[in-house]
Every structure is written in C-alpha cells, then in structure tokens.
Amino acid sequence: MPYKKRSESVVLKTLRILNKRMKLTEDEQRYYLNLEKGFEGEVQFDLLTEKLQRSCHILNDLQLESNKSSFQLDSSLIFKETYSLFEVKNFEGEYVYDSEYFKTPSGKDIQNPLDQLKRSKLLLSQILQSLGCKLTIEAYVIFINPHFTLYQTPPDLPFILPTQLDPFMKKLDQKPSRLNQTHTNLADKLISLHQTVPPYIHLPTYTYENLKKGMTCCKCNTFSVRIVGKKLICGKCGFEELVATAVLRNVEEFRILFPERKVTAKIIHEWCGIVDSRKRISRVLQKNFKMTGLGQWAFYE
Ligand SMILES: [Zn+2]
Known part of the structure; x- marks a missing residue:
C-alpha cells in the first residue's frame, strides 16, 4: 500500500469540470487531455509499484521546492539504501531518439524528458542533504505505454522502455530492504513539505455565469x-x-x-x-x- 496515495491535481479536477461545462479552446483542450493521459500513466505505474513485495515506502506525487525552484516527482520509492525516483511518461507511438527531442515523421516532436529528470534529481538531492539523509538517489524515466517505441536509444540512459518494465520491476524487488524509523521520518518529512496546490497554475478564464448549469451523469458526463x-x-x-x-x-x-x-x-x-x-x-x-x-x-x- 502506498505511504502517500495519488489523487488528481486541483488543475486536472478543475479542467475536467470545465471541459463539461464550457467550450475549451483547442490549446486548453490539448493541455487538459495531456494532463488526463499523464495521470492515467501514473496510475498504471502505481499498479506495478504496489505489487512490490520488498518493504519500501511508496510516495506517489510529491510537489516540492528547493532553493525557490519547484519540482514534481511522479513516484518515489524509499528503500533501505536508495531513494528511487521515477518520472512517468505515457507517450504513445514511434519516435527516434535525439538528445533534445524525440522525433517523429509527422513532426509532432516531444521534448526529451532527460533534462527534467536530471533537474528533479539535483533538487531532490539538495533537500535530502539538508535533511541529513544519506540515501543514494536513483532516477529513471518510465515509459509506461505499451504502444511506445523509441528507436536509437543510447543504452546507458536511465530510460525504462515498455519491454524492459517487467525485468526492471523484478530487479527493484530484489533490493535489500529493511526499513527503520529514519526512513519513516524521511517519508513523513517529505509529505509535510508537499505542496497541495502547485505554484504555477494555468487555467482557462471562467465565471459562474458563463458555465453550463445542470447535473451530469457520473459515468458518461452527459447532461441528458x-x-x-x-x-x-x-x-x-x-x-x-x-x-x-x-x-x-x-x-x-x-x-x-x-x-x-x-x-x-x-x-x-x-x-x-x-x-x-x-x-x-x-x-x-x-x-x-x-x-x-x-x-x-x-x-x-
Ligand atoms: Zn451516463
């Protein structure tokens, strides 16, 4: 069971409601669907971490700040000697690796998440250091979607592609782990530092008056x-x-x-x-x- 559970962000919750009750612009719609898809991928990964037999603290979704820089950790596992952090990506389709972008013939390139991962790892290490924590940080990007392929990926990157997920999870489950109070204190401290509302919120402008009133079906969202x-x-x-x-x-x-x-x-x-x-x-x-x-x-x- 996760030590800290995942729930939808305020932004995602708000956009879900707005999407029913007003017309979002194309950009807003795209942003909303990306968030929805990202969340779905994170939940998929949670199903895998929850299956781990080794004792570890699972912290899902931490929004933290170090030196005035905000960062978000999709998933963290605290083991006896390591802090494993995961950036989960729910990308879909075929891409070719490039240090800056993952490229596709259709031109819908996506940013290489490696920089984001490095940044998160650095900022987290500053926090752990300030807390006197000596765990080694391991950081990975998890590509959770089985319909994702990345050609020409250099072998030494901390990327876990869909076909590597099973053996990777098995390896995680072999880590030495006997947690003590220090690990629990660390988990509690990080949860206390978690910011429930992220510092930068991008939401469409809306007013009570311009929203559609009425009740919707909780299964299919229709107003009928x-x-x-x-x-x-x-x-x-x-x-x-x-x-x-x-x-x-x-x-x-x-x-x-x-x-x-x-x-x-x-x-x-x-x-x-x-x-x-x-x-x-x-x-x-x-x-x-x-x-x-x-x-x-x-x-x-
Ligand atoms: Zn319905």
Whole structure:
C-alpha cells in the first residue's frame, strides 16, 4: 500500500469540470487531455509499484521546492539504501531518439524528458542533504505505454522502455530492504513539505455565469439526465444514481471551481438545474454539511 496515495491535481479536477461545462479552446483542450493521459500513466505505474513485495515506502506525487525552484516527482520509492525516483511518461507511438527531442515523421516532436529528470534529481538531492539523509538517489524515466517505441536509444540512459518494465520491476524487488524509523521520518518529512496546490497554475478564464448549469451523469458526463423519484437516470448510458449523491457530487464541483463562494441552497439549486425544489437541495445540504445562519441566508461548510 502506498505511504502517500495519488489523487488528481486541483488543475486536472478543475479542467475536467470545465471541459463539461464550457467550450475549451483547442490549446486548453490539448493541455487538459495531456494532463488526463499523464495521470492515467501514473496510475498504471502505481499498479506495478504496489505489487512490490520488498518493504519500501511508496510516495506517489510529491510537489516540492528547493532553493525557490519547484519540482514534481511522479513516484518515489524509499528503500533501505536508495531513494528511487521515477518520472512517468505515457507517450504513445514511434519516435527516434535525439538528445533534445524525440522525433517523429509527422513532426509532432516531444521534448526529451532527460533534462527534467536530471533537474528533479539535483533538487531532490539538495533537500535530502539538508535533511541529513544519506540515501543514494536513483532516477529513471518510465515509459509506461505499451504502444511506445523509441528507436536509437543510447543504452546507458536511465530510460525504462515498455519491454524492459517487467525485468526492471523484478530487479527493484530484489533490493535489500529493511526499513527503520529514519526512513519513516524521511517519508513523513517529505509529505509535510508537499505542496497541495502547485505554484504555477494555468487555467482557462471562467465565471459562474458563463458555465453550463445542470447535473451530469457520473459515468458518461452527459447532461441528458432526468430525475425519477429518488434517482437520477442517465438518458445516454442508463446509469442510475441517488439524487442526493448526485447533488453532493455537484456541490463538490461547485466548490472546486469557486472555493471562495458560499454554498447556499439557492445557488446549488441553480447549479444543479434539474432538481425541482430548493427544499430538496436544502435537505441534502443539511444532512451533509454544517449549516451557518438561518433561512435564505444559511450557508453550508
Ligand atoms: Zn451516463
């Protein structure tokens, strides 16, 4: 089990909601889909690290800062003598290696992640040093997608290609490992340094007014849902969800997009769109949140 679990970043969560409720520009759409794909790849790698039998601390997704420079570690494994850090790439397709870019005939080149890896390793080593930690850092780029090929890759690079993943994981599982309190202290310290909101956030501009209101299906994201009794039923995929659960899901979306705005029955009624009465919304909110104030001025936290 991971010592620190992975969850979607605030940016990804926000873009997921915005993608449903407004028209993203082509660039924004591409950025969003890249994040989605990157996250998917990281989750795939988590499935492999969780299978390791050796005792090690798994830290998924650390956003850290050293000397005013921010950096992100997709995945870290703390073993007895080593700190293994992994940059996970979910690239797909055929590329030819080049020190600066991975090249493809279609011209959609991608930046060689080696520089990013070196930078992360350096910044991490500064942090470990300041904490008096003497573990040796090993850094790798993991190419997780089975449909990725990189021709002419120099053999001495810290790259793990899809066909090398299985033997690589087996090798990791043979590392000497008996963790003690020092390792746990290090893991705890790094988690305490983790920044939940990354310093640079690029988000499309949005306002409450320009977003599409209504409830969506939690399986297929369509707005074509209707309420029958206590259930929200999707007209596209047929999925059924309790209205109360769906309202809470939509409150969560509202809070992610507008963390500074108060959650009131009036605004959630408008946000959810298809719920017939405001009283029904109030009942769900009262059951699940702490109410402050009374009547029409009541809000929920
Ligand atoms: Zn659906």
